[in-house]
Amino acid sequence: MIVPLGRALTAAEAPTLAAHGLTMWGYVVLLRLQTMPVRTQAALAAEIGADKTRIIAVLDQLQRDGLITREADPADRRGNLLALTAEGRRRCDSAQAAIQANEQRVLAGLGMPAADVEGFLRVLHVLSRAEPDSFLPDNSSPEGDLPTSDLP
Amino acid sequence: MIVPLGRALTAAEAPTLAAHGLTMWGYVVLLRLQTMPVRTQAALAAEIGADKTRIIAVLDQLQRDGLITREADPADRRGNLLALTAEGRRRCDSAQAAIQANEQRVLAGLGMPAADVEGFLRVLHVLSRAEPDSFLPDNSSPEGDLPTSDLP
DNA sequence: ACGGATCATATGCAGTTGTAGATGATAGGC
């Protein structure tokens, strides 16, 4: 998969998210909490591929905006229970709708068969739910003898 | 499209690229030059979504490794002609094969219909050739009144 | 010949990201 493509798609979502008062990570957090609350911030960070120290500010902001609740878990006060508020759910839904509308526009503009586009969306949906570790290659050795020089 | 997915896929490629003595940007440059040489570094940077000042070191390394040729354009000596060497082509091909093999493994592991997977790959291929600007949303106004707070 | 533009290159700055470590609070096993 092509790296600049991923970067371009990410960059394209930013204005839509900004228009909904969200940042990329804020949106990712809301999307994840949309499916189910979590019991610790560390678990959330691991699931969304974020750094546990860096999402603290994200969660701070979301909490200030009234989009999430964040309360010590009575069963284990080391962790925080995180869940969407009603406003958070609304915000997430509206941002998601806008982004998906733009995706539909982009995909429609490709002029590809509807079956391909539908297949694409289905695979993408499943991929987005997969564990990030499942994308890693096997421990296969590289082909041939290659120099070990690498970019600084 | 889901941002963490893109990040996970990118991260998953890194070990394969490293095993082939390449970095992400080095690989992206090789991929682009595989299709056709370019006449200026600035044009290359724009096409691959890189910063023109930052790819200098990338090109330096690729040139040192004998993977690209980089010669002043006799028609306009302000620019450099960039092209793959035979070794560069081999390196690019082998890295690409390894990455695609891993992609096939991941996609096969999803257990989805072959038609969906093929459609996915076809759409992905077209998307990767699209102009990054085409992904940007229209100048539509956001839905409803939303707070303007944003993440620091 | 001059002025403006383009190209590669180097550099600075601010923001982002990944990693590591420290700290305090909390929990569980012995």
Add this chain to the structure above:
DNA sequence: GCCTATCATCTACAACTGCATATGATCCGT
């Protein structure tokens, strides 16, 4: 009670990224 582990939080450091700027070489139009 003590030791170890976990969690959130804070901080430092290095690398990366985007943008801006400056410089020298080159090119083109007047």
